[in-house]
Amino acid sequence: MEQAMRPTTAPADNVVDTNALLQPGTATEHPSYDIVLKPRGRGRWKWAVRGADGEILMSGSECSRAAARYKAERALFLLLSASASRAASVEGRASDWL
Template identity: 55%
Template sequence: MTDQFPVFEVVLKKRRRTTWRWCVCTTNGDVVMHGSETSQPAARYKADRALFLLLLSAPYQSIRLSRLRSPE
């Protein structure tokens, strides 16, 4: 079942004194989205937001919605 639905994780790392780096990765370690913020809460928010947008635009989402709309 995991072949159909990819699994992602959010990673936060502190760099230097004032920079937090975030990334959304696959379980294989491939980076899908990344960025940096000046505070940990801001980095957590941006990473979670990126993950949400990624899941919202997933290919299986359009398949599910087309099944809901079909009159069959």
């Protein structure tokens, strides 16, 4: 089960399937995001986090693939935590945490 929780990278275009991180049956309840890593020039990697519609939500560049992947996954985590926090405050559950 732990292997299903890890993001998988498609070899063709380095897109991470974030739906693999979700529990079965909850994919329609959560927004869908993709992480894209692309080599740009010598020793440079561009990263982007895209929404379900393909719109780039966050992007940047790093000197190594590992650093670019880390920054992209960190940005994805921030997006997911912000959306969870927003959903909790809309449903009135934010006061339970205080």
